[in-house]
Amino acid sequence: MWRGVKPLRFLKPCPRRLLLFAFYVFLSIAEAIQTYAFIDDIPGLERPPLYDQLRGFEFWFPWVLFTLPIHLPIPLSRGVVRYFPSLGAVKMPLGSIIYSYVAASWLVYTWDRWVSASARRVRRILLMLPAVLASISSLSPLLLSLRELAYTLSRFVNLYLVYFFYAISLYGLYKALGESLSSTS
Numbered sequence: 001m002w003r004g005v006k007p008l009r010f011l012k013p014c015p016r017r018l019l020l021f022a023f024y025v026f027l028s029i030a031e032a033i034q035t036y037a038f039i040d041d042i043p044g045l046e047r048p049p050l051y052d053q054l055r056g057f058e059f060w061f062p063w064v065l066f067t068l069p070i071h072l073p074i075p076l077s078r079g080v081v082r083y084f085p086s087l088g089a090v091k092m093p094l095g096s097i098i099y100s101y102v103a104a105s106w107l108v109y110t111w112d113r114w115v116s117a118s119a120r121r122v123r124r125i126l127l128m129l130p131a132v133l134a135s136i137s138s139l140s141p142l143l144l145s146l147r148e149l150a151y152t153l154s155r156f157v158n159l160y161l162v163y164f165f166y167a168i169s170l171y172g173l174y175k176a177l178g179e180s181l182s183s184t185s
Contacts (some may be wrong), residue, residue: 010109011101017108024066024100027158030054031063031096056150062158063096066165070099107165110172126171130163 033048034055115123138156 011105014108017101017104020104020107021101023161024104025097027059027063027066028096028100030057030059034060058151058155058158062155062162065159066103066162067096067099070095103165103169106172107168110168110175114172114175115168122171126167127164129167130160133163134159 030050033051036045036048036051115126134156137159138152
């Protein structure tokens with residue numbers, strides 16, 4: 001089935017893709033639920049399920065950062081959103097879910113194709129850079145309670161996985177462009 005579609009071969013399901021996809025889908029749904037915090041003062045809007053349980057964790061900013069490539073052109077497609085199913089007061093992030101699968105697939109494909117074959121130093125940089133960026137982005141001056149610790153840790157883990165996605169994806173794009181340019185010359 002996948003043999004004739006070589007450009008889309010990277011989308012073929014595998015356990016690692018599905019695991020990353022599950023994380024990114026959870027991030028998208030949790031963010032959609034946390035969006036209620038910005039609109040809860042509008043009368044008549046019902047609270048989404050799991051809102052209270054997810055309140056002490058950080059999903060919104062990592063999701064915004066993760067989905068930035070698909071949200072830049074969003075003003076062009078605002079009319080489509082009204083057809084998305086509802087999660088109470090917010091819309092189900094279907095575009096984010098589709099993007100999540102493509103992103104997870106690209107990350108695994110890039111890792112298998114270029115990162116695993118690259119020098120050890122490159123792999124270390126690609127693994128450590130997201131940790132440094134997530135640490136800088138997640139620093140909390142004082143951890144006074146368990147709730148703040150959970151928030152900070154969830155922010156760090158979510159941001160690490162988002163920055164990891166960007167580091168690996170950009171490296172993959174760099175390698176893919178290099179291969180395509182060298183094959184045309």
